[in-house]
Amino acid sequence: MELTLFSEILLLLAISVGLVAIFRRLKLAPILAYLVAGIIVGPSLFNFLSEAKEISFVGELGIVFLLFSLGLEFSFPRLIAMRQLVFGVGLVQVVVTLLIILLVCFVSGYNWQSALVVACALALSSTAIVIKQLTENGKLQSKRGQLAVSILLFQDLAVVPMLIVIPIIAGASQVNLASSLLMALLNGALVFVLLISVGKWLLPRLFNEIAQARSDELFVLTTILVALLTGAITHLFGLSMALGAFLAGMMLGESQYKHQLEADIRPFRDILMGLFFISVGMQLDIAILAQSLHWLILFVAIVLAIKLLIIQMIARCFKQSKADAWAAGIMLCQMGEFGFVIAALALEQGLISKHLASMLVGVGVISMAITPYLINHSSRFAQFLAKQTEEQEQDATESQTEQLQEHVVICGFGRVGQIVSRFLKLESIPYVALDVDPTRVQEAKAAYEPVHFGDSRKVEVLKAVGIEKAKLVIIAFDDLNKSLTVIDLVKKYAANAKILVRTGNDDNLEALIEAGADEVIPETLEGSLMLVSHVMLHSGVPVKRIFGRVRRERKNHYNGLHGFYRGDSYKQDEREVEYLHAVTLTDNAFAVGLHLNELDLPLRGVEVTALRRDGKEYYNPEPDMELQPQDVLIILGVPRRVERAERFLFEGA
CATH class of the missing domain: 3.30.70.1450 (Regulator of K+ conductance, C-terminal domain)
Structure with missing residues (x-):
């Protein structure tokens, strides 16, 4: 039995890894890869898994971690600042979409419980895909980008009551439904007050103590424990575990540990969410979809059209421009990842049939698959629909990248890369930077810096920033293997470009020069040279002699700075940096x-x-x-x- 379970997990991992890699190449969301993996291993096709229930149970923990991450992103200042759009356009969009889809479902003959499930699932859009695409395109800070984000923010808030209501309407009869909802509301208010009051003073102090221990394992374990423990508390009160995790994340979202918590929880969240979406895919009946393929395509078209028109009209009512309103509708007309969560929960509770669940999942898969294309071309479609051929959305970074000639490419936009960029900007020297830290890239793009998310060791990424036309490449990160890879690529695709490499010390100086670097700047030794220059200047040594000594030292590869007494190395406490x-x-x-x-x-x-x-x-x-x-x-x-x-x-x- 153990060997069978191990073999099944191994097979599931192999299929998932292969499909995620393929879908990444096709620039499709990993969620779709997991759904397809579930279809392959599920009863619809090969029925590989005998322990499907156990995998589904573990996958449900992914929802807990997803809501915890969502709570971390929940910012009261941001919500208040965008309140007109969030509680205006966002609220009206969810309510109107719910009512219209409810009406359509009633006309189609569904009972009110099934109609409510379908309406909840289709009223939501994909936060993960939309935010990712907007960030990569540099459009997150545009007016239409902020409009889309505002609507998504309210949709994410609406998920919590939806997840609470669905089990209640499944377990309560029509007679005591009102009392069940009232009891859930009272329990929710009690849990909210309890967790907020305890969490405000307990959780920050707890993580302060954990941070003082300087143990990565302890920090990660505490994060997991907090997410699951708060979920267990809400479950004891008869509410969703996801609600407790969301409240815990919301309490910690204002702390200085927000980004570390998010980074620590992300691997567990992504893996468990992958298992959850695999379990959703296992419930998809291919035979049903094959028989109803024409209805599925019609269903997708109707959903896209309804959501597009609703969002456009509501945005126009709130005095948004025609182009921005159409663009927001195009971006958000798909079904979101939480739609799968609602469909799976409703199927488990017996509120919808397997046929309807399969149709909902099919709508989600198709609509999410075409979302990147819709977002990438939203400006063109919006201008056509708004009949405003002259209106162009400002996209400074994109236009700069297309027009770059004889520019500088900065690989790594950390502290060193940013300092270099400031001096290049002062001299009006065109440059473009690459970095793999999504938060840093998002912050820099918000300030309209020409920074793009991407690994500079990949040919496609370097070509995207015009490496063939660059006159200078600066490698600003201190990693020998990465630097050697970048140097090799630059020599192949931009033979005339000069290469400057920053390194911590001169241990790898010869290796970098042999690889093709035109100049290597050891940060520690250069800092020592600058200090020595100031010492000599204040000691009365002529400036010309100082420059001569520094020049000779650099020419001799800093050999004169070698040979010093080493003491016991120690690590000082990190101070807060600006x-x-x-x-x-x-x-x-x-x-x-x-x-x-x-x-x-x-x-x-x-x-x-x-x-x-x-x-x-x-x-x-x-x-x-x-x-x-x-x-x-x-x-x-x-x-x-x-x-x-x-x-x-x-x-x-």
Whole structure:
């Protein structure tokens, strides 16, 4: 039995890995790969798994971790700043879509429970795919991007009551339905108050102690324990485990551990969510879909059309431009990943038939598969539908990349890469940067920096930023193997480009030069040279002699700096470092209409280093500049002060 289970898991992993790799190449969402894997191993095709129930149970934990991650992203300042769109367009979109789909289902002969499930599943859009595509295209901070994000934010909030209501309507008779819902509401309020009151003072202190221990394993285990424990508490009160995980994530979303928590939970979340979607795919009956393929295609077309028209009309009612309204509708007309969650839960509770569940999953698969194409071409479709051929969405980074000639490519946009970029910008030297940190790329793109997410060791990524036309390539990360790979690729595809490599010390200097680097800058030794230069200058040594000594040292590959006494190495406590953060002011932000000097931001421990308005960037803006909607402020400070300053800009004191 154990060998059979092991073999089944091994087979499932092999199929999943192969399909995810193929779907990645096709630029399709991994969710679709897991669904297809479930179809292959499920009873519809080969029926490989004898322990399907156990896999489904483990996969359901993925929903808990998904809601925990969603709670981490839930930001009260962001919600308040975007309240007009979130509780305006977002709320009306969900309500109107629910009512219209309910009406269509009633006319089609479904009972009210099944109709409600279908309406809930189809009212939601895919947060994961839409946000990913908008981020990669650099359109997340555009007006239509923010409109789409606002709608998605309310949809994500609406998921929680939907997951609570479905088990209740399944277990309650029509007579005591109202009392069951009232009891669930009271239990929910009690759990909310309990978890919020305990979590506000207990969880931050707990993670402070865990962080002091400096143990990665302990931090990860505590994160998992908190997510599951809060889920268990809500389950004891007869509510969804996902609700407890969401509340725990929401409480920790305002802490300084937010990004570390998200990074720690992501591998478990992704793996378990993969198992969940495999279990959903196993429930899909291919025979049913084959017999009803024409109805499925018609169903998909109707759903896309209904959601597109609803979002467009609601956005227009809230005074959004025609093009932005159409674009938001095109981006959000698909069924989302939470639709699969709702369909699986409803099937488990007996609210919908297997035929209807298969149809819902089929609609989700097809609509999500075409979503990247729809988003990539949303501007063109929106302009056509709005009959505004002259209107073009601003996409500064894309146009810059297409027009780059004789530019600089920066591989790695960490602290060193950002310092280099600032000096290049001051001299009006065109550049483009690559980095694999999604948060950093998103922050930089919000400030309209020409930064793209991608691994510089991949030929396709380098070609996308015009490596053939580059005059200089700067490798700003300190990793020998990665640097050698990038050097090799640059030599193949941009033989005339100069290559500068940053490294920590000169241990690998010869290897990098032999590989083809034109110049290697050892960071530690260069810092020592600069210090020595200042010492000699203050000691009265002529500047010419100082420059001569430094030049000779570099020419001799820093040999004169070798040979020193080493002490016991130790690690100092890391101090909080200042970082840059871009803040886009909304129409209702507190700071709109005020002058910079009226905000007294320096007293709050932050500094405004730049302001971007209408495509122009103002460095060290004048204190008397009056702030306007859609202004992008680049603020500098330590994390906690930056977060407080952002909240102040949106809400005031």
